[in-house]
Amino acid sequence: MPLILTPLVDIPLIQPGDPLAGILFRSVQISGLTIQEGDxxxxxxxxxxxxxxxxxDLATVTPGKRAVKLAAQVEKDPRFIELVLSESTSVLRxxxxxxxxxxxxxxICANAGIDHSNVLGxxxxxxxxxxxxxxxxxxxxxxxxxxxxxxxxMRIGVLIIDSHGRAWRNGVxxxxxxxxxxxxxxxLRGLPDLYGYRLRITTIAAADELAAAASLIxxxxxxxxxxxxxxxxxxxxxxxxxxxxxxxxxxxxxR
Amino acid sequence: MPLILTPLVDIPLIQPGDPLAGILFRSVQISGLTIQEGDxxxxxxxxxxxxxxxxxDLATVTPGKRAVKLAAQVEKDPRFIELVLSESTSVLRxxxxxxxxxxxxxxICANAGIDHSNVLGxxxxxxxxxxxxxxxxxxxxxxxxxxxxxxxxMRIGVLIIDSHGRAWRNGVxxxxxxxxxxxxxxxLRGLPDLYGYRLRITTIAAADELAAAASLIxxxxxxxxxxxxxxxxxxxxxxxxxxxxxxxxxxxxxR
Numbered sequence: 001m002p003l004i005l006t007p008l009v010d011i012p013l014i015q016p017g018d019p020l021a022g023i024l025f026r027s028v029q030i031s032g033l034t035i036q037e038g039d040x041x042x043x044x045x046x047x048x049x050x051x052x053x054x055x056x057d058l059a060t061v062t063p064g065k066r067a068v069k070l071a072a073q074v075e076k077d078p079r080f081i082e083l084v085l086s087e088s089t090s091v092l093r094x095x096x097x098x099x100x101x102x103x104x105x106x107x108i109c110a111n112a113g114i115d116h117s118n119v120l121g122x123x124x125x126x127x128x129x130x131x132x133x134x135x136x137x138x139x140x141x142x143x144x145x146x147x148x149x150x151x152x153x154m155r156i157g158v159l160i161i162d163s164h165g166r167a168w169r170n171g172v173x174x175x176x177x178x179x180x181x182x183x184x185x186x187x188l189r190g191l192p193d194l195y196g197y198r199l200r201i202t203t204i205a206a207a208d209e210l211a212a213a214a215s216l217i218x219x220x221x222x223x224x225x226x227x228x229x230x231x232x233x234x235x236x237x238x239x240x241x242x243x244x245x246x247x248x249x250x251x252x253x254x255r
Numbered sequence: 256m257p258l259i260l261t262p263l264v265d266i267p268l269i270q271p272g273d274p275l276a277g278i279l280f281r282s283v284q285i286s287g288l289t290i291q292e293g294d295x296x297x298x299x300x301x302x303x304x305x306x307x308x309x310x311x312d313l314a315t316v317t318p319g320k321r322a323v324k325l326a327a328q329v330e331k332d333p334r335f336i337e338l339v340l341s342e343s344t345s346v347l348r349x350x351x352x353x354x355x356x357x358x359x360x361x362x363i364c365a366n367a368g369i370d371h372s373n374v375l376g377x378x379x380x381x382x383x384x385x386x387x388x389x390x391x392x393x394x395x396x397x398x399x400x401x402x403x404x405x406x407x408x409m410r411i412g413v414l415i416i417d418s419h420g421r422a423w424r425n426g427v428x429x430x431x432x433x434x435x436x437x438x439x440x441x442x443l444r445g446l447p448d449l450y451g452y453r454l455r456i457t458t459i460a461a462a463d464e465l466a467a468a469a470s471l472i473x474x475x476x477x478x479x480x481x482x483x484x485x486x487x488x489x490x491x492x493x494x495x496x497x498x499x500x501x502x503x504x505x506x507x508x509x510r
Contacts, residue, residue: 006258163457166422170458170499170502173459175424204470205424205426208426209428209429209470212428212466212467213260215459216258216468234472234474253422254423
């Protein structure tokens with residue numbers, strides 16, 4: 001069976017409080033799609049964060065001493081750095097232009113995932129608005145999933161993704177930051193290989209592979225395609241969570 | 256337009272010297288697919304390496320002093336470690352069970368990408384055979400592409416992928432190790448964002464996003480689906496190379 005990823009059309013610019021599940025359900029119909037058992041919806045973090053009102057006006061942020069010092073070192077706005085620190089548990093690397101942190105949610109990323117582009121708040125200086133990640137993306141995914149399952153009557157999965165840079169390689173790729181109803185990782189350890197007698201030792205980051213796939217078709221261009229319908233995910237759906245994808249600190253060789 | 260990834264069916268177990276492009280072209284027809292302008296074929300490294308005869312019998316390998324010492328530290332076969340070192344330019348991290356190196360091809364990965372599973376050589380102890388990566392995967396991709404373009408009369412892309420572990424996150428994902436006829440990264444820097452006035456700063460690792468997508472549908476299971484036909488890649492095809500995806504050592508904060 002093929003894997004088919006279709007961007008949803010006609011999704012409006014999302015505002016705080018918007019009913020995201022209802023908007024997605026309407027868009028599925030406008031897009032000429034259906035919802036079947038096992039389908040997955042992949043959502044860009046931005047529309048979830050905006051619906052949850054995670055916009056912050058930098059004019060309301062007072063940077064502390066640590067933020068002021070760090071901001072000078074990485075050459076960024078101290079108010080922005082204050083927010084990054086408040087969203088993080090530790091700073092992994094810094095240099096002018098770059099700040100890599102461990103987010104409170106557990107993953108490693110630049111600037112705690114706080115975004116400045118495609119964000120336009122109301123009031124004050126529109127360029128001063130930034131967007132934080134959802135407070136609990138697993139819960140966000142679960143809530144959207146519950147509504148979409150209720151609207152459709154089908155068992156589905158919901159994956160919330162962002163774009164992260166990586167160690168060692170150029171360019172960002174789509175990556176999971178929250179999920180509900182699909183596996184984070186798929187454990188093949190102990191299964192036989194092609195010849196039937198060697199045991200495999202592989203754990204596949206299936207949700208991250210799907211995140212990258214959906215990100216590819218979402219694009220990052222001006223037009224915006226923030227939601228993707230997926231049919232043909234090749235592994236059985238089950239309850240899942242972001243935590244499956246996070247390597248425990250003590251097992252990580254690259255901090 | 257949707258992104259559609261379809262695994263090719265009826266690909267035989269590949270042997271050294273097998274005409275891979277011809278086998279793929281036949282499989283496209285058996286799979287009920289067509290080849291159109293802009294299609295991409297994603298190939299698992301293993302079938303390319305096998306066709307190129309990159310099988311090595313460990314019984315023919317004599318480990319040097321460095322390999323013997325390192326093998327004791329990481330608790331692996333010294334002959335295997337000798338091969339890993341011969342395929343690498345440096346060792347980044349080591350501990351029992353794990354050896355992370357910079358491959359001669361430029362990327363960072365475990366065990367220099369040398370694989371023990373799904374490999375069965377002829378002669379000696381069948382469990383002693385391992386599989387090295389293609390010597391120059393960009394060239395491998397270009398050769399297969401040229402033949403497929405000749406057979407089909409269409410302009411296509413070819414991407415060779417492997418599964419790599421990552422810093423910070425659990426599980427492996429599909430990743431590019433060689434390509435021809437598609438972009439490695441897509442540079443959006445300088446394009447306007449959704450609101451038309453902020454300039455974006457994003458470079459997208461489009462080939463790696465496609466690698467992850469194809470890996471998802473290939474699976475890693477016993478059945479083996481080592482080639483995937485892709486329709487709907489959303490960026491213009493152009494000449495490309497692995498080197499676009501490799502972060503220069505001096506810009507890398509995680510070595």
